[in-house]
């Protein structure tokens with residue numbers, strides 16, 4: 001399929017949309033903060049940190065307002081957070097507790113540019129909910145793989161999954177739950193006076209136009225680059241934790257994935 005926008009357009013739209021998101025980002029995205037997702041985040045962080053030395057350095061690409069970065073910082077690690085959006089970085093900086101500030105280096109910039117210019121060593125590279133915003137996510141994955149040395153890890157977290165519909169009945173229930181989830185979310189946002197950015201994500205969520213990110217494609221790229229897949233987790237994220245619980249425990253549907261890989 002031909003590209004639906006140029007690389008420059010995708011960058012420009014990401015800057016524009018995330019300038020609007022900034023301080024409201026996590027309030028507008030309760031699917032990242034509800035009890036169901038929080039427990040997945042905690043388990044993931046514990047699994048990644050289990051084998052890390054205290055002096056390990058983390059690189060969070062597309063760190064946004066620090067959703068995942070904070071988990072590493074509060075566990076005592078030094079972290080470099082990079083984001084295209086000055087406003088998202090400013091919101092992260094403002095919310096960072098004073099005692100964690102010396103551990104954090106926050107940079108405004110584009111991921112590809114950063115990876116081609118920066119030569120620092122990082123034990124873990126994190127990509128949380130950023131791949132679907134990139135014009136060429138495959139190139140970024142390859143650039144990351146090229147810099148990982150033995151024992152170093154890549155964590156891909158909270159990416160929209162290209163869905164494989166096997167049961168039309170289950171998919172209909174999945175859609176019905178999604179409809180209810182969105183309806184309640186919108187009234188909650190209205191009650192809290194937080195504007196929903198309905199039509200803003202078209203080009204910024206570039207890869208969603210192709211159905212999201214295919215974990216099998218990610219596997220193929222990482223394996224071809226010599227990485228070992230440690231774990232892949234597929235599940236269903238929802239705005240409300242109770243809906244995520246129902247989707248995962250009863251419907252067993254999937255729309256999101258996390259993946260941990262390492263250089264053997």
Ligand SMILES: C[S@@+](CC[C@H](N)C(=O)[O-])C[C@H]1O[C@@H](n2cnc3c(N)ncnc32)[C@H](O)[C@@H]1O
Nearest residue numbers: 018062063064067083084085110111128129133
């Ligand atoms: C959905 S947000 C996720 C933020 C954070 N990682 C999290 O999980 O909450 C995506 C972030 O990627 C950033 N981003 C998009 N394109 C980027 C690029 N080319 N280089 C660096 N950051 C980018 C956006 O500015 C935004 O903050």
